[in-house]
Amino acid sequence: MPDIPTFDIAIIGGGPAGLTAGLYAGRGGLRAAVVEKLMPGGLVANTERIDNYPGFPEGISGYDLAQRMQAQAAKFGAQFVSDEAAAIAIEPKSFLVRLSSKAQLRAKALVIASGAYPRTLGVPGEKELLGKGVSYCAVCDGAFFKNQDVAVVGGGDSAVQEAVYLAGLCSTVTVVHRRSSLRAAESLQRVAFRNGKISFSWNRTVVAIEGGTQVEGLRVMDKETMKEEVLPVSGVFIYVGYHPNSAVVKDLVQLDENGYIVTDENLMTSAPGIFAAGDVRRKLVRQISGAVGDAATAAVAAQQYIENL
Amino acid sequence: MPLLKDEDQKYLRAEFARKLTGPVKIVFFTQAQDCMFCQPTEQIIRELLPLSDKLSLETHAFAPGSEEATRYGIDKIPAIVLVGAKDYGVRFYGIPAGFEFSTLVADIIDVSRGETSFSPEARDKVRAIAKPVDIQVFVSPTCPYCPPAVRLAHMAAIENGLVTAAMVESTEFPHLAHQYNVAGVPRTIFNGTVSLEGAAPEALFIEKLLEAAR
Known part of the structure; x- marks a missing residue:
């Protein structure tokens, strides 16, 4: 066995929480490893434009922000491991992390900053037509729907932001939302309402996504009249919230009823030495700025924990 | 204006110095006119070249059916072939920009070393493949989920001489995207028939690869 x-x-x-924890840990003189299976940035990396992260009055692309955060963490010595945590074992005064590649690493403290992944609608056609018009990433797939009609499902920041992005490419964008008003930030709503290509289908739930080899329509139901109709679209972009990526610690730390990790005010979980930061943690607001704040606290608290071991 | 910032150059120079073991020849097929992404692709390559003395460039004006195009099986441009100790079958069609730049860098390292980061089980399965498999991974430069899909395909090519693998930038080759019903990326096509959606874990990728090799 190699060491x-x-x-x-x-x-x-x-993501932003993990990269910030890497930055703070590195600056604190700790040997830090950041384990990420995809690209640095997590969900941020597939956001076309971020307008609510302080310090960037002109806005910044998620890709650029992620690159900058990674560079800053690397500058202070954080090491990046391109892999996925598959299992974690608690040892006396340390943790053994087994990775998907079967490689392992050991650490005195952990910061779980594994974020969240997009929720699915769970309707017929959604799985079957994935990659054939069903998408969860507008910046990845938007270009395939140039000058076509698409629908965006959801009413939060992500849904409205991506509807605006898609309106720059597509003929029309119909935002399908189950309520009669949006949850998205006021400023985002104003931009969307002003955009002539975006229309809103209020109080409608998605019944099914229809099509053969490609999406041909989105079947929705009016919640008041119970009447169904099919919106003739060739693309359906789904932004209906997130699920926490907490499976790897589910048997080690306390989770809430939705799977989010419960922490104390120093962001330690119910297991001493395991901290949590960012979207994976139970909290009211999930924003990049919050993830970054979490990570600073978690990294400093983890350092104190290590010093007291 | 250079694409790579000073600190990126510094980082890559150190990364290459630490990890490149053998020479890597970048074989680039291009055309002076009527190729929107050839010049920017060349700029990326030219900025990489000075970062390691193990890197070299061989440029060919693309002519379908020419000796070089036939040797490397190139039928569209811009095309990049990475040749290490041998031609492992690693190809890029279209610009390796945005997220795909990281794929190009990681591939250069693997091709130089002639080894990959597959798990031992996956490596054994790939090496045991006894039939030709050609893999096309459709991507877009703005897709953060795409590089892992391209990497798996290129790693399979490096591990087995019967496997060839190409990144295909979907927006530059709309006819291919249309032919293979690509409406979302990454989409991986094995031998033109078996397909895989999204950034799949290693095990699922291997399963599909073996299905195509049966």
């Missing part, structure tokens, strides 16, 4: 690489702190997830 298992040992770190002071292992950070699971390379």
Whole structure:
């Protein structure tokens, strides 16, 4: 057996929370590993434009912000491990993280910053037509629907933001929302309402996504009249919230009823030495700025924990 | 204006110095006119070249059916072939920009070393494939889920001489995207018949690869 690489702190997830935890841990003189299976940035990386992260009055693309955060963490010595945490075992005064590649690493403290993944609608056609018109990533797939009619499902920040992005490419964008008003930030709503290509289908739930080899329509139901209709669209972009990526610690730390990790005010979980930061944590607001704040607290608290071991 | 910032160059130079073991020849097929992404692709390559003395460039003006195009099986441009100790069958069609730049860098390292980061089980399964498999991974430069899909395909090519694998930038080759019903990326096509949606884990990728090799 080759020696298992040992770190002071292992950070699971390379989104804004994980990259910030890497930055703070590195600056604190700790040996830090950031484990990320995809690209640095997590969900942020597939956001076309971010307008609510302080310091960027002109807005910044999620890709650029993620690159900058990674560069800053790397500058202070954080090491990046391109892999996924598959299992975590608690050892005396340390944790053993087994990765998907079967490689392992050991750390004295963990910061779980694994974020969340998009929820699905769970309607007929959604799974079958994935990649054939059903998408959860407008910046990835929007270009395939140039000059076509598409629908966006959802009413939060992501849904409205991506509807605006798609309106720049597509002929029309219909936002289908189950309520009669949006949850998205006021400023985003104003931009969407002013955009002539975007229309709103209020109080409608999605019944099915229809099509053969490609999406041909979105079947929706009016919640008051119970009447169904089919919107003739070739693309359906789904932004109906998120599920926490907490499976890897589900048997180790306390989760709430929705699977989010419960923490104390220093962001330690119910397991001493395991901290949580960002979207994976139970909290009211899930924003990049909040993830970054979480991570600073979690990294500093983890350092104190290590010093007292 | 250079694409790579000073600090990126510094980082890549150190990364290449630490990880490149053998030479890598970048074979680039291009055309002076009527190829929107050829010049920007060349700029990316030219900025990479000085970062390691193990890197070299061989440029060919693309002519369908020419000796070089036939040797490397190139039928569209811009095309990049990475040749290490041998031609492993690693191809890029279209610009390796945005998220795909990281794929190009990781591939250069693997091709130089002639080894990949597959798990031992996956590596054994790929090496045991005894029939030709050609993999096309459709991507867009703005897709953060795409690089892992391209990497798996290129790693399979490096591990087995019967496997060839290409990144295909969907927006530059709309006819291919249309032919293979690509309406979302990444979409991986094995031998033109078996397909895989999204950034699949290693095990699922191997399963589909073996299905195509049966």
